[in-house]
Ligand SMILES: Nc1ncnc2c1ncn2[C@@H]1O[C@H](COP(=O)(O)OP(=O)(O)OP(=O)(O)O)[C@@H](O)[C@H]1O
């Protein structure tokens with residue numbers, strides 16, 4: 010009861026904090042990108058194979074690249090206020106539309122990966138702590154060390170080799186069977202089949218982290234006074250583990266998970282490329298190669314918004330998990 | 338009168354160390370038995386043994402017989418599944434630290450309710466009613482409003498009341514309070530002790546009061562067990578103990594206590610200190626109190642005195658019971 014009424018206030022606080030953060034991110038990224046050598050005109054000219062000084066100048070003028078950096082920033086910010094993220098010369102469409110096309114794919118992939126990572130990680134961690142020092146713990150510890158140290162793209166490639174090439178069970182790339190007209194359950198299953206491998210290669214690293222974190226937290230909490238109280242009450246071992254040990258271990262794990270969401274966006278670039286998943290990550294990669302700064306800026310802006318929103322949600326979740334947080 | 342609990346020859350080992358050493362005592366129905374002794378004397382380990390809650394690396398021997406409706410049950414001999422059914426139901430415990438003994442993420446109502454879930458067959462509504470009754474029983478004001486509060490919203494005294502409500506939820510026969518008031522300030526301490534005493538009468542429960550506060554002992558206990566270095570060195574009523582301590586350690590304990598309401602022995606004397614520490618007793622043959630005992634003789638260094646019956650119902654583990662008290666009277670008589 011005590012913390013539910015503070016939810017709107019908390020959301021309001023998150024929004025207030027988000028505005029300066031986003032502004033800072035836009036300005037900083039804008040300036041950083043302008044420092045990088047080359048611009049879209051260079052790339053277009055290079056791809057065309059022949060370009061004169063005049064056509065280059067005309068290109069730059071048409072894209073506003075001839076103005077001073079500050080002028081460009083001002084235009085960008087003014088457009089931003091009207092929710093206009095500019096135009097992509099590369100894809101010949103508004104950046105916002107382009108991003109909105111790709112965003113759901115990435116969110117789906119990352120949400121799935123993070124969900125899998127948290128559930129699997131906590132489950133493995135709980136098993137490890139229950140068997141601390143014994144065989145299941147040892148085996149899982151080695152496994153999690155492996156997941157932790159192998160880079161995601163390599164896991165992805167190995168998964169493709171095993172499940173797509175050798176066994177032929179799962180598709181090796183894409184986000185759905187092309188030209189299929191599936192509906193309902195079939196469409197969902199089709200989607201899931203395409204998602205398993207990329208989500209898994211993105212998730213395994215985090216599975217390892219959450220498993221180890223859960224294990225450590227549960228081992229520590231096991232020695233807390235309130236667990237002794239729970240045992241003195243005659244509760245069943247299962248109830249003690251779930252309701253008094255694991256339940257409290259969720260607090261540090263979700264804190265971590267919130268911080269990882271941003272990292273995962275970075276990991277998505279690689280995994281989406283390996284699995285040719287049409288998401289923001291791959292779009293960002295292509296935008297860099299094409300010096301398509303508008304797209305890149307848009308992606309950075311949107312991903313920072315996503316991260317802020319997710320962190321806000323995690324804060325709300327934390328307040329649910331830990332009644333002491335709302336207090337103060 | 339059959340004891341509700343008897344501890345027989347209880348020893349606890351951690352490797353070579355034996356912090357509880359062949360302790361035997363019993364608890365009568367509805368009485369308050371105090372266990373006193375300085376820090377490290379094995380009081381908490383004795384209490385945890387009675388609950389069957391010793392740490393995993395502890396080796397335990399002896400018996401802890403608990404009177405249940407189905408006859409006596411040995412807490413140490415039973416499989417864990419059966420022990421669990423005794424905890425919270427027949428024997429319950431309140432711990433020292435009310436701040437850390439409650440889970441911060443569950444409401445106090447829920448934490449009390451858990452005991453009922455574990456031991457009684459009640460539906461949700463009935464459980465909630467019982468929880469409210471219990472909160473009223475332990476005098477938590479405004480129970481209906483507080484039932485969904487979290488531990489951090491309560492004061493230390495209130496939390497200890499919640500702990501007590503959990504402990505008596507299933508009307509156990511035995512309630513162990515291990516320094517349950519040490520962490521609280523003095524006025525709250527008195528209230529909690531009063532509450533325990535009321536519950537003892539109302540619910541017909543025997544209270545095992547573990548403390549190092551002799552004032553508490555003199556005010557609330559029916560009988561006292563004195564422990565030293567894991568040994569049960571003396572057992573008496575408070576009046577006997579304060580009037581005529583038989584063991585030199587008990588004598589020292591009284592002399593070292595700042596409470597003036599506890600007895601006549603040390604009313605106007607300066608506060609004395611027992612020289613040495615409990616650690617000096619480790620790994621010695623003979624009486625473990627010998628290195629610190631002003632009355633030690635040669636035999637004390639070679640033979641460990643067993644607890645023996647003394648003057649009827651008292652028990653003492655000393656070769657020269659009452660020696661210091663006699664000396665003091667002697668000195669007083671000639672002074
Ligand atoms: N888990 C353990 N492993 C090893 N030794 C232990 C363990 N628990 C307790 N001991 C030892 O057993 C001895 C008795 O401990 P216990 O906690 O029973 O003392 P106590 O009489 O309750 O003291 P206090 O008044 O400080 O609570 C101590 O010397 C302690 O070092």
Ligand SMILES: [Mg+2]
Nearest residue numbers: 380381515516
């Ligand atoms: Mg203790």
